Amino acid sequence: MGKEFLTVKSREEVEKLIRSLPALGTETVKVVEAIGRIVAEEICAVEAVPHFARATMDGYAVRARDVFGASESLPALLRIIGSVEMGRAPDFSIGPYEAAEIATGGMLPDGADAVVMVEHTERVDEDVIEVYRPVAPGQNVLGVGEDIPAGKTVMGPGARLRPQDIGMLAAVGVTEIKVYRRPRVAVVSTGDEIVPPDTPSPLPPAVIRDINAYVLSGFAEMAGAVPGVMAHVVDDPRELIDTCRSFIEDHDVVLVSGGSSVGVRDYTLEVFEAITDGQVLVHGVAIRPGKPTIFGSGRGKYLWGLPGQPASAAMVMVALVCPFLLQIQGRSPEFPFCRSVLKGFLTKNVPSVHGREDYIPVVILPEKTDEGFVRVEPLFGRSGMISTLSEADGYIVIPEHVEGLYEDEEVKVYLL
Amino acid sequence: MGKEFLTVKSREEVEKLIRSLPALGTETVKVVEAIGRIVAEEICAVEAVPHFARATMDGYAVRARDVFGASESLPALLRIIGSVEMGRAPDFSIGPYEAAEIATGGMLPDGADAVVMVEHTERVDEDVIEVYRPVAPGQNVLGVGEDIPAGKTVMGPGARLRPQDIGMLAAVGVTEIKVYRRPRVAVVSTGDEIVPPDTPSPLPPAVIRDINAYVLSGFAEMAGAVPGVMAHVVDDPRELIDTCRSFIEDHDVVLVSGGSSVGVRDYTLEVFEAITDGQVLVHGVAIRPGKPTIFGSGRGKYLWGLPGQPASAAMVMVALVCPFLLQIQGRSPEFPFCRSVLKGFLTKNVPSVHGREDYIPVVILPEKTDEGFVRVEPLFGRSGMISTLSEADGYIVIPEHVEGLYEDEEVKVYLL
Incomplete structure (x- = not known):
């Protein structure tokens, strides 16, 4: 909240840091x-x-030179000397003006160099076929390698x-x-006002159900991680330190939501310094939402501190944490994380501020533009609302050095 | 292969049939x-x-009317009468010119209707603050519901x-x-020339490792299904019937690859009629590859017969079987199945034939067009090649009534 020790990094700086991290292991x-x-x-x-020449059509294995110039009026006559059994090497070979029955996938006998399709032949009697079309050497055959x-x-x-x-x-x-290896991710929700999601209705006054544990764990899973334990701790630094210390033992990553703003109950930084021996790599990112994001590392383990507001926490997941989870799985990640990208046009002006990247949830409207592109409606939810994020089809990003986007401007929608 | 009893349906007819199928259950x-x-x-x-009015900022709970017109030069003076504890209903209420400390997420005391951000205040002494900005009723508060x-x-x-x-x-x-419910899918590969994938090198002559079981099972998993057993049977109708009968007991869907062409060893149709009591719904689809595709149903179970060529079998999976798997999970599927769609421009002419839909694997080239669109290179692999499909980034579809596409023509790439 503006205090000086919050030395905010740009999103690009954090991306560069993430891209330098090694994969976890194999x-x-x-x-x-x-x-x-x-x-x-x-x-x-x-x-x-294949390690043998295979027929790619049903027909007859032949020597291409024997059917050169064959036509309806001047068919080539070939003698059938056998039938290729599937899965067995033929125990005969094809000599001049000879042929053998062969099915798709069969092994070409020695001497044969092409397959005539059965449709281009006629059986004259038990032992003889007429061939009505020529084939080139190698035709209807998949050669070795x-x-x-x-x-x-x-x-x-x-x-x-x-x-x-x-x-x-x-x-x-x-x-x-x-x-x-896929990272194992534990999620810790902090706050005296948080109760477990299975707390029955009616809720006591002043408390809310834990949303972030489910949301963050779900996004981590989508980024290929293995969801681990989910827990809730009250706003007590001792308890948070103990919980994180215990979870980091059998997880690669611990995500802590809440308490990362420099507010009245800011313990997360303290906890991070305790757990990671001072290796806090990021404390503050020039993105909105998500400015108070914390990232620390020690002994090959990672801790992230995310905002407590569910919509903010989810946006930091897609902007930074999911790409990070891909990076430590050996994948070169895209920033931000999404299912796919769609081009569209804004229905409204979207204000922003120079010097930070804005992540705005959007809805894709059912009616398209005259050119067939989608129309993109920004959702200006109040902070702290989960319904905004659930209604959203995706989000747009307003770059750091842009002071807003105009109605009808072209945007990339990152679909969730 | 052109025999008359193969009454080919259009892809649209098969799509319509698939869209009429009910979900499996819940x-x-x-x-x-x-x-x-x-x-x-x-x-x-x-x-x-929320079920109570929540602060969305750190600051002071106030009555908006008490700070009306407040400014730097004319601050409003308010008396602090308490501090809201997170997770607890305040046991006091806010009267005229009173305020209470509150953190983000805290419950507004009775009487208060807004929150003044801490940045817009100054503490005069233990009990008094100056407020430098007005707030509207409801500002920095998330109301009930x-x-x-x-x-x-x-x-x-x-x-x-x-x-x-x-x-x-x-x-x-x-x-x-x-x-x-997610469908459980069994996969049966047929053919005397097939050996299990773990058969060590060097392979005996004339046999190939089973590819389809892995590929089809993988695509089924991508479409939300639960991969079940994978098996291989030789070209024996009795054994195929017994295997399918036993698998259909504890699976919802059995996919059989190979043997669906009207070739020398066509048993699949016979098997389907035996298992489904004659309910063969589709025998032949006007798509390439995939014409000999068979689809049958009985007693709420489903059987598909797919081509034996891995690239053909995979294309039928994306064209028909994956959308089918989504349909029976209660989802309205897109045809064809893909991860996402991308617009691009062809680097080459692609021939096709009127009266069937063509599925062509393509590669996205690294250099883009001047307008920033991707360039799309069709892969004309020999049939039976697995490497073509593995090299492909996706595929394009040439509609039934189009006789080919030209170089530089715009295409939709369905990414895999």
């Missing part, structure tokens, strides 16, 4: 359970895929595993993979 | 574990949030729970919620 997991995880090693194909050459690097550190990547790993026989 | 889960789940009931606030009025519907069926919604539920004291 673990080896089953590939089939690794969707969404970040690869921490280089994977090479030890053998070619044509999909993945032997020795090729199929995946490297930093890649995020999608279902199709899992398939690629299966193809090269990799069933376990080294990935970056 | 279950009650803890709110804190419900991120991403689809709400199946209406939730009303049983009491107002201003966030969520009592009785308001805060969430309805079909909503997908985001972290901020979880917070909203916490605020109104809802800790358990009825959501739609």
Whole structure:
């Protein structure tokens, strides 16, 4: 609240700091359970895929030169000498003017170099087919290593595993993979006025249910973290220190909400200094909401102090904490965190102040502009309201050196 | 492959069919574990949030009329009669020219109707403050029900729970919620040439590792389903029927890949008719890849038959099966399934054929157009290649009645 020791950093400075943090460490997991995880090693194909020439159509394995110039009026005549069994190497080879039945995925016999599609043939009798179209060598065939050459690097550190990547790993026989560890995140809500969410109605006067533990834990999960314990402590520095000390033992990150403003009950900084041995890296960020944000680190563990107001705490999560959680999982994060980005046009002026970045929740209106773009309505909720954030489809960011945006101005909407 | 009994449906017809399917059923889960789940009931606030007038700033609770016209040169003088304790109802009330210390979140004493920010005051002595600015009634106060009025519907069926919604539920004291059940999905890969992914190198000739089980299971998980068993069966109708019969008992959906083309080993249709008592709803869809897709249903269970080629099977997943999985979770799905959509411009002509929808994997190039849009490179992989799909950033769709797209044409990229 303006006191001098709050030396506020710009959002860019905090981003730079976050980007310099190392990944937590690695673990080896089953590939089939690794969707969404970040690869921490280089994977090479030890053998070619496929490791034999495969038919990509149902038809006949042939020598392309034997059907050169074949047509409806002048078909090529070939003798059937066998049938390729799926999953077995043929025990015969194709000589001049010979062919063999083959199904998609079958292994080409020696001598054959192409597959004629069954639609372009006619069976004359048990042993003979007519071929009505020519094929080029290699046609309807996937050659050795044509999909993945032997020795090729199929995946490297930093890649995020999608279902199709899992398939690629299966193809090269990799069933376990080294990935970056997911951070375990504990959440502590502070405040004498906070009661657990399961406190039945009617609530006693002057208290509110804890919202931040659920919201912050949920965002952490969306950023790939493993939600850990959630707890509430009253405004007592001793109790907060003890709780944080105990949680940091089996978690990588502790998020503390409330008490980070330089208000009447500011204990968080004191606690951070106690826990992290003075390694408070950030105390104050030039963003709104979220100015009183605190970030500290020690012994490979991290503490964040977030505002107590749920909407403010959530915005700091998307602006800084979620990108931080991605960074320590070995991922190069986007700032701010979002599900996706959409272009739209503002329905109203949005005032801001030079020297800080503003995060404004917005609603996407159902009617679009004449050009088909979405119309973006800023939500100017009172601070402390949770309904504003729940109504919002996403948020916009007003850069530090801009004093506001105008109606009809183009904006990027970060969807939540 | 052109045989007459393959009566191909358009993608729109299949979409319409999928949209008519009911949700699987509901279950009650803890709110804190419900991120991403689809709400199946209406939730009303049983009491107002907040249920008392709360300060939204640190400062002094006052009667607005007592500081009317206050300024630096003519401050209002107020007597401090107490301090509001967080979490407790004040046991005093504010009379004329009286004030009480209050912190953000504190309960306004009776009589007070506004909060003066601490920055706009000066303490004259222990009992008296000077106020330098006027406040309006209600200023820096969140009134009863201003966030969520009592009785308001805060969430309805079909909503997908985001972290901020979880917070909203916490605020109104809802800790358990009825959501739609997630489908359990089993995946069966068929083919005599398939061996398990953990088969060590070097592979015997003519066989390939099972890719589809991992890929299809991964996509199902991305669409909110619970991955169940994965199995491989050889091309034997008896074994396929037995496997599907046993899996359908404790799964909602069985995906069978391979064998759905009218090729030399087409058993899938036979199996589907055996399992679903003839309720084959779809046999053939006018999409490429994916024409031989089969979809059947019986006794509230579902079977899909997908192509054996991994890239084709994956495309049918995004075009039809993932939207289907969302539909039976009570969500109104987008067709096709994707992470997000991006506008871009093609680097090459893409041929297509009138009368079917084409799904083409694409890569987003690093250099953008002069207008800042992405350049989109189609990947024309040979069928049967897994590397094409793993290299792809997403895919484009060429509509049924379009015969191809031109270089520099604008396209929507569905990101995976």
